Amino acid sequence: MLAAQDKPKAEGAPERRIVPDIVRQHAEQAAFFWAQRDTLMESDPPDVDVVASVDRRLEANLDGLRIAGPAAWPYILAAYDDFPEKGELFLYGWMGIEQTDGRRVAEAVEFGRQGGDDARGLIGALAWHEPTTIAPLVRDWIGAPDAFKRFLGVSACLGHNVDPRQMLVRLVRDPDARVRATSLHLAGKLKRADLVEELRAALNDADEKSRFWAAWALTELGSGDLASPELRKVAVGGGADAMTALRAVIKAEPDKDVRGWMGGLLKTPENAPLAVRGAGMLGDRTLLHWLIHQMRTPALAVPAGAAFLELFPEARLEDSLFSVEPAVLGDAFATYFEDNPPYLPVADRVKDWARGL
Structure with missing residues (x-):
């Protein structure tokens, strides 16, 4: 780990007078609040008022880091070094983008590549910044030979509801399953009706996530009749996407059919909780x-x-x-x-x- 006296100052940055303990606290609190926010958003259902309160506290700490400027980096480095989790990755990526620091952004990309949480923190940093701020990065990444950078690029588009236009036609066929699944999700969110045939073809994808997001996207486009079997399977499977799949089934199918399906689920102990939640x-x-x-x-x-x-x-x-x-x-x-x-x-x-x- 980096000792306090060994932490370098940001290169070429003007010296700023700071209160070290306050800046350290801003860094630790920003990482904590973003991780808390991310976890709260995974709740079923999320409490949006609580999330909004956390957002305000998060933004207050980010403001403190903006004021500290490059002088905040030693504390951000220490936070990630001590606890390299999603909140600390968010902070690292956010500050690199905020400071237009290409070296730090590149480091955050590598940390995200190595991490086991699907780079949630880095994707969260991209979502927190304005689209115009991250646009140069996204343009560079979304067509890169590096699959992980393509994944980050399309994830940023998903987070900001931005349409990559013709590029999305290629991305929904991407050789990387994670890029493909995220792109199919984006196609549904954008309601790209021109990609219906691509979405239908993706229902037979070898990758489970890609099949699911293709089915979800078809539901968003009003073609739920094609998607329902896959969505029902994912909902009953009980994985991370089960609630999203359940909600899509309810949206896609006639009320009578949905209630009949749920009535059948209620008859088995393993599926009854799904039916109760769906109510x-x-x-x-x-x-x-x-x-x-x-x-x-x-x-x-x-x-x-x-x-x-x-x-x-x-x-x-x-x-x-x-x-x-x-x-x-x-x-x-x-x-x-x-x-x-x-x-x-x-x-x-x-x-x-x-x-x-």
Whole structure:
């Protein structure tokens, strides 16, 4: 690790007077808040008000680093050296881009290439900056021989909803599976109807992620009839994309068909949680009392709580509706979760709350 006295000053940068402990704190807090934000956005469903609060604190710390300028680099280097995780990679990449420091950006790219989190931090840094700021990098990367740079380039387009136009035709056929999957996702997000045939062909891709994003994109383009089998398979599979697939199935298929499918899922213990969670995606508030009933079953309480919050986001303001206390939740929950339950809805309290609707 770099010792404090060995950390170099940024080359060619003017000397700035800083308070070292404050700048160190800005660096550590910025990395922490971005990692927290990223994790919160993965929640089901995410609490957008909490995320907005974290964003404000993150931006305040980034402002402190902007003011420190190149003098902040020793603390950014130390943060990554001590804890090379997604938040620290975000910070490294963000500062390199902020300072238009090609050497540091190149280092961040290599760190992202070596990391095991799919370069989330670096992609997050690209998303945090304005499109005009990162445009030169994206133009260079998106057509590069290096597959990882192409992946970063198309990921930046996805994060900013930017259309690479004719380049996307080539990217959805890219030899690299990660580039291909991200490009198919982008085609759906942009609703590129000219790529429908490419998306249909990608339903037979050897790569699972590419098949999934092709199916998702077809749903966005109104061709869900072609995509539904793949989306249902991914939803039932329970992987990282299961909730996105479930939401796409609900969007793609007639309400009657979706409810019939969910009714079938409810008949098997392994699939019942998926059906309960999907109920919250239907937008039907009349399901509340049915959801309260599901909350009384330990195996279904987590998806029932998530479905409830999606249908009734205002319930987040009521702290008493959820608990982690076995004594509050009941013996069945204490046994099922081995005395360590997650944050779960308390059915009786939700029922009392519902009377006021």
